Amino acid sequence: MKTLISARLIFASILLLVTGSFSFAEEATTTAAEAVAAPVAPPKLDTGDTAWMLVSSALVLMMTAPGLALFYGGLVRKKNILGVMMQCIFLMGMMSTIWMLWGYSIAFDKGIAGGFCGGFGAVMLNGLLPEFGKEVPHATSIPDLLFMVYQMMFFIITPGLICGAFAERMKFSAMVLFCALWGTFVYCPVAHWVWAADGWLFSGKYLALDFAGGTVVHLTSGASALLCALMLGKRLGFGQEPMPPHNLTYTFIGATMLWVGWFGFNAGSALAASPQAVYAFVATHLAAATGTLAWAGIEWIKRGKPSILGACSGAVAGLVCVTPAAGFVTPGSAMILGVVAGVVCYVACTSIKSKFGYDDSLDAFGVHGVGGFVGAILTGVFATKHVSGDALKSGLLEGNSQQVVNQLIGAGAALGLALVGTFIILKVVDALVGLRASQDDEIQGLDLSQHGEEGYIFY
Amino acid sequence: MKTLISARLIFASILLLVTGSFSFAEEATTTAAEAVAAPVAPPKLDTGDTAWMLVSSALVLMMTAPGLALFYGGLVRKKNILGVMMQCIFLMGMMSTIWMLWGYSIAFDKGIAGGFCGGFGAVMLNGLLPEFGKEVPHATSIPDLLFMVYQMMFFIITPGLICGAFAERMKFSAMVLFCALWGTFVYCPVAHWVWAADGWLFSGKYLALDFAGGTVVHLTSGASALLCALMLGKRLGFGQEPMPPHNLTYTFIGATMLWVGWFGFNAGSALAASPQAVYAFVATHLAAATGTLAWAGIEWIKRGKPSILGACSGAVAGLVCVTPAAGFVTPGSAMILGVVAGVVCYVACTSIKSKFGYDDSLDAFGVHGVGGFVGAILTGVFATKHVSGDALKSGLLEGNSQQVVNQLIGAGAALGLALVGTFIILKVVDALVGLRASQDDEIQGLDLSQHGEEGYIFY
């Protein structure tokens, strides 16, 4: 009897997977569509906007790999390069699956639990799979399914960023478990608050601006990264052995791919090939540019020579910082954001880290946490209705001092959930499989110990 | 007299090259335009669709290089890395030229020889070069010339895939000759059957579904690859010396670039920035995701650790398998396809290969041949009119059991031509220039012996 039931269950869920709809949630069909940010939603599909969003989705995936994988991979020691890359590609597999199965629903479906997160109406993409040719009311000028897959790419890269903090020492199984839980219980709720149509930060009294994920992506991952670094402890030999980047050419390739991919991340967040997307594109590029100059410039002054790692770090810092602001600010403001990010993240990655002595291996906190926070605040300062056309989206410089407060509230709330969530999840994962690789495994390197392979066999 | 004639001939063909039209084929002008798959062809050009197809063409080129070149290049020994890369870039040069000169015509012009292949009406792009501003009846919403160049990129990568089978031992001159002949006599006919408007598999009784080239690209190249591996014999020292991948970081970069580029391959095959393209995009991504998890998962269970090579292989297997299905199936079905591909290709690359003992160096058969075949069959199972809007394009699950038969017929026919064609071509090439590099050359490595260069000079 029992086997019969479970056989029917399995059959039912496969059917559901294949057809993409199920009856008990039929009434929730339009939820996801409404959840999309679109003040004056044009109901007709537009091929230009669709083309741009298809490309943007591909670009954001490229940010995770090869982009981030190379950026991070170059910074670790040779024996851990595959470990980093494996994290990235495995996340591409796992987070995509989770997003399809329940993540999208928890993030963008109508809120439950007092708006803490979305419901289960869009589980397994329910309601997102229109029949061919049938006119469906779209939330924007692109198919809702495209919005879903675009957001999926963000869901992949965000835990990927955290990996920088525990690189070279976390067990692979622990990483997998951690990211699955973190995505579900930290990312999805914060995404719901900030971007869902009924999110408490998306509109209303606490409206917090986050154009492309400064808070959702960078602040949450950066803060969680710091906690990971603290709770996992330092790498063996940290502070005694030298641990220089083993391949800065990879770090450079990765950084510049991130730069290119970020156009999809930020300008894509306009969800259309619109003038706002162009604004976001320009802001993104200029912040990266001035971030590069700022970080490399400080080094030039302080140590006599600008370094390529500094230039790359500055570019990424600028990109992180402009993320929440991209579609709300003028190009000039973006340049200021880039400079500030370059300077502040430089200080975070050098003085602060060495002062407190935690081992945030690849500066996931120093760049994404700090840069994300600074960006959130400065968005509240520089946002202008001139660019977004939305009077609600203006900042301190246009006299809306409330916006800075709201940005702080938004950032604070995200920070809170990230820290509490990460703490609990790490404890759970530790209890289940243990967090750190064994000492022997760490010395041998994660490539061999976790994956049984070597990165380079050049002889 | 003779020189005069040949001088005139040369002059005539240069003229033809420059002007792109010639009189004797004037009547065939519209053939190529009709050959494009478009049930309800919108006659007006659309900038959004054009934008997406320009990008898709670029993405598919990126798949060959750097994508495939890195994926394959990392798997060979250090002394053969340039050999792999040279194959890719030379194919980019040669196959493009062939496609422009006669390939496109043989594939997409009106059928000759009882429908075996296209005719010569579109040789040298005859009829594809509209005068500026003149309203030409387009087969789709993009210029026919764009369709031509998009298809050109497929013509480049397909023989490139075969290179994985004879890597590290085929003479460069033999490779060049083989690919030129194979492209003309195997690829073009199969492309004609499957995609030309009057192709016998494109419509009618034997209608076989192949959205983006599962049969045309992967099955033909994979089957041919197996035969190449068998006819060329094993690499020297195969089974005795270790031949591990010399640079798995390249393999990873290549695999993830393939993943990104595949959006152009599959979603581009909708020939428009349409909802169907979005469906194809999502299906592609999800199949890659579950393929990754499946292959890495099996390894995790069987050898205790998931490997990065496994994850990359799984991703590619999933992508191959979903290729014929991408625009016809739901996201859920795509996930199933990915899992099946991961499992089946894993078995093909491990047990089957070692059982039969052929040396398919980089598993061109194990991944593309097997994955392509499985994909062809499963497309006949999971295709749904819900996605494509075409009642003819539904599969077994919607009660159309004939479709599976048709898929088998299509796959079988392609397989047959691929095997027979490859056999004859290899024999011809062997007679003309010899297939294998000399033993000394193979030991020295193809980089030095075939190209006089070394890949890395790190000292």
Added chain:
Amino acid sequence: MKTLISARLIFASILLLVTGSFSFAEEATTTAAEAVAAPVAPPKLDTGDTAWMLVSSALVLMMTAPGLALFYGGLVRKKNILGVMMQCIFLMGMMSTIWMLWGYSIAFDKGIAGGFCGGFGAVMLNGLLPEFGKEVPHATSIPDLLFMVYQMMFFIITPGLICGAFAERMKFSAMVLFCALWGTFVYCPVAHWVWAADGWLFSGKYLALDFAGGTVVHLTSGASALLCALMLGKRLGFGQEPMPPHNLTYTFIGATMLWVGWFGFNAGSALAASPQAVYAFVATHLAAATGTLAWAGIEWIKRGKPSILGACSGAVAGLVCVTPAAGFVTPGSAMILGVVAGVVCYVACTSIKSKFGYDDSLDAFGVHGVGGFVGAILTGVFATKHVSGDALKSGLLEGNSQQVVNQLIGAGAALGLALVGTFIILKVVDALVGLRASQDDEIQGLDLSQHGEEGYIFY
């Protein structure tokens, strides 16, 4: 008093940076918009065109990095790889900033100084930042701001190309200063002549065709590169020590990324997802293809084996040569251009260089200077109104022999300014900071001496 004034000045310019407009130039607002090349300008924004131009901008940035950085980086010795990469990323920062502040204005604003260059009306993007939703008269179907950022990417890569000539020996500070001055005083004026609405080469008597920058980008950078090579002198040990490329795999990756990115460069120069863009796309690809075959083919004949460096060089030579012609010629003509480029640049990089004995380290002159010149002339030969629809844009083969003369005038003028400008700038930079790294620094390598880092730490 003085401090008060300067404080006000600083405040004023920050304000200006943020708001993006200032009163004294209010009347110049439409200048930039008019400056764009658009015979029959459609005044309405088009999402498809916008999507394509967003992507093109990203592609052109990708050409500089990772593209060019890898292409050049692989060719230097291991100890100078980061030096090359740093030049690229720093230029991404610096040239973008300059373009935003004054470069765009000097290039595209209404001419001053008798048409020598543009004025200051569009300084700090004045007039390019429309208020949201306000209907602005656009010069083309894309926002003017998008045109600005697209052109910015050209401004980045052009000095980057010159770096190939003085690689492995120029001081970093000298490189920075040189590029800032060169961009302002050489690139911007030439861009104005060739592409600004009132440029003397853009229309009228001296109309010179340059679709995507053969003259503006390649000829100027190539000629300047030659002068740099001559004035800086040879690398220490040149001609005595072997200086083979340290990593041809990087050179290959870079070359193929350039190939892909060049679609944005050339097809993007249509400023729309139009049939002309498709023509440019096809021409670009085919010229690269035949360039590859030509260069590799010559090697095959002359040294018995085709080399991968040859194939990559041929591809780039073909791409350079087709750049001015891309949107004006048929696919067949593009193939001829590619062959000519492959042959001529081969001769330039081998015989000519070794005959005169200058040390153009990475053949910036041999490929970009020579290829750019040949392309400029051949554009005057092969341009056809069939493709561009503009009777003024036809060449010698359509009986317009004047066009070749005009092409020579255009190329000559650009060459003149490039040589004179580069000479003066190098003298100035030499006087200010010195051009060459010290002998010790050069022996140690630029990575360590200029940036204090090592590229690969594989042990």
Added chain:
Amino acid sequence: MKKIEAIIRHYKLEEVKNALTEAGIQGMTVSEVRGFGRQRGHKETYRGAEYTVDFLPKVKLEVVVDDGELQKAVETITSHARTGQIGDGKIFVSSLDEVIRIRTGEQGGGAI
């Protein structure tokens, strides 16, 4: 004059180097080697093909010393490179006929 060749673990190099420097040894040369002895390698599997990787990465440290310093040097290396687990490595000592400093042409002990 003696040449000491020590095959040690990678991550011990920094410690050994510092200890030798403190012990007054002023110069040394290292190179990357791979080796095995009691400690054998591991298996690597690539798509089902299994390879036994016998050779493990080690560092070879070469130190040339005056006869009088030999013992101190050997002891310093032994104590700092030791973990007690198989694979710690070996020290080989041999005699040199001559040592020359290229820069000055000095020979013998003074050249070290």
Added chain:
Amino acid sequence: MKKIEAIIRHYKLEEVKNALTEAGIQGMTVSEVRGFGRQRGHKETYRGAEYTVDFLPKVKLEVVVDDGELQKAVETITSHARTGQIGDGKIFVSSLDEVIRIRTGEQGGGAI
């Protein structure tokens, strides 16, 4: 105790290693070297610039053995590394003063 240094071809390493192991030799160290002798290099051309690459990649195998095992080891290497073509390589034999096993401090023959 003797140190055998053998310069051999890359693709012979696996075979030589196996033969030595079968012959009872329990440890060895290899490193990447480049060299030339009778066998000279080849020419490489990069965009017309021709370089003579004299040094060819070889593998250096170092095996330390007791005096009694020397001959067996040398013969094993010679016979398995041989192809008969120029470039097969050389074997250099020298004497060691001392061998120490770092893990245990053992000296002499027992440390090998």
Added chain:
Amino acid sequence: MKKIEAIIRHYKLEEVKNALTEAGIQGMTVSEVRGFGRQRGHKETYRGAEYTVDFLPKVKLEVVVDDGELQKAVETITSHARTGQIGDGKIFVSSLDEVIRIRTGEQGGGAI
């Protein structure tokens, strides 16, 4: 027979090689090493973390010669590898018991 090991600067290798070849030395083997002596390394900073890189890249040249050729070889190396600045490197000379040419089995001077 003597083994000459010379640690020299990278960019001197070509010159030394040519000089040795002209002096009639017919074979040699080189490898990549890192070392320090009087010449100490530099500092590298990565995002504020400062590392002292003590070991500098050098090339180790190994030449085996008949006793009679020793002096010529050493002098050739010394004179061509010298720049006069700290870090020029060292030459170590030791005796070999035996030299064998793998290809032919020849031993002694003839095998070199």
